[in-house]
Amino acid sequence: MVRTAVKAILFDLDETLILEKPVALRALERTGRRANDVAGVHAPELRDRVLDRAGELWRSTPAIDYCRRVGISSWEGLWCEFAGENEDLVWLREWAPTYRFEAWSQALNDMGVDDERLAQTLADDFVETRKGLFEYFPETIAILDELKGAFRLVLATNGASDLQRLKLETSGLAGYFDDVLVSGDVGFAKPHPHFFENALRLANTAPEQTLMVGDNLRKDVAGAQEAGIRGIWVNRRDREPGEIQPFAEIGNLLELRNFL
Ligand SMILES: [Mg+2]
Numbered sequence: 001m002v003r004t005a006v007k008a009i010l011f012d013l014d015e016t017l018i019l020e021k022p023v024a025l026r027a028l029e030r031t032g033r034r035a036n037d038v039a040g041v042h043a044p045e046l047r048d049r050v051l052d053r054a055g056e057l058w059r060s061t062p063a064i065d066y067c068r069r070v071g072i073s074s075w076e077g078l079w080c081e082f083a084g085e086n087e088d089l090v091w092l093r094e095w096a097p098t099y100r101f102e103a104w105s106q107a108l109n110d111m112g113v114d115d116e117r118l119a120q121t122l123a124d125d126f127v128e129t130r131k132g133l134f135e136y137f138p139e140t141i142a143i144l145d146e147l148k149g150a151f152r153l154v155l156a157t158n159g160a161s162d163l164q165r166l167k168l169e170t171s172g173l174a175g176y177f178d179d180v181l182v183s184g185d186v187g188f189a190k191p192h193p194h195f196f197e198n199a200l201r202l203a204n205t206a207p208e209q210t211l212m213v214g215d216n217l218r219k220d221v222a223g224a225q226e227a228g229i230r231g232i233w234v235n236r237r238d239r240e241p242g243e244i245q246p247f248a249e250i251g252n253l254l255e256l257r258n259f260l
Pocket of ligand 1: 012013014015016214215216
């Protein structure tokens with residue numbers, strides 16, 4: 001088979017280049033230590049309670065369909081600014097302070113602490129704590145250093161536009177990318193074909209000249225492959241692929257070299 005030379009690489013962000021949920025959990029626990037100091041609450045348990053309560057509140061919002069479509073998680077909602085003018089974002093922006101307070105307040109209540117001031121302090125603290133934390137995978141910078149300049153690099157991520165761009169800036173990865181596509185900007189998320197059409201337009205390449213690299217088999221790999229883009233599955237935890245057949249599977253981003 002003659003393989004067309006790769007000209008552009010699309011990268012997923014969360015759990016592909018940077019750690020997202022583990023860092024969110026760390027920020028929740030760090031915030032919870034304040035509750036430990038003030039009210040003797042066990043921080044790891046408070047972290048779990050907040051996640052549960054936030055999830056419940058999140059699923060009850062009228063904007064849940066939008067959040068699912070674009071890909072905004074309940075724990076991202078605890079620090080997202082929801083910038084933008086569509087009606088769901090406007091609604092979420094107005095609701096966010098209540099959501100954050102309620103998540104922390106209910107979690108404290110679950111642990112026998114009734115302290116509204118503390119709940120508000122924790123809700124505010126978490127936003128700042130989470131903004132200040134990031135972690136990329138050990139090989140992220142090495143591979144991006146290698147690829148930058150040699151290929152057109154497009155970050156192709158699901159989520160709220162302001163939040164994903166903030167993660168990129170904070171982690172220092174923004175400068176590696178020629179362009180950035182966030183599902184929140186276009187209203188379609190991976191695996192939707194419109195998302196990948198937009199990504200190809202930004203990459204300025206044909207599908208067969210393009211790779212998509214991501215940790216999510218359905219959203220990153222199957223979505224890309226539906227659009228004719230070769231999907232490379234980042235499988236760090238040795239999971240089974242099931243019915244979706246990725247073009248290739250890697251356990252580490254450095255293995256990308258084998259497919260360029
Ligand atoms: Mg991901």
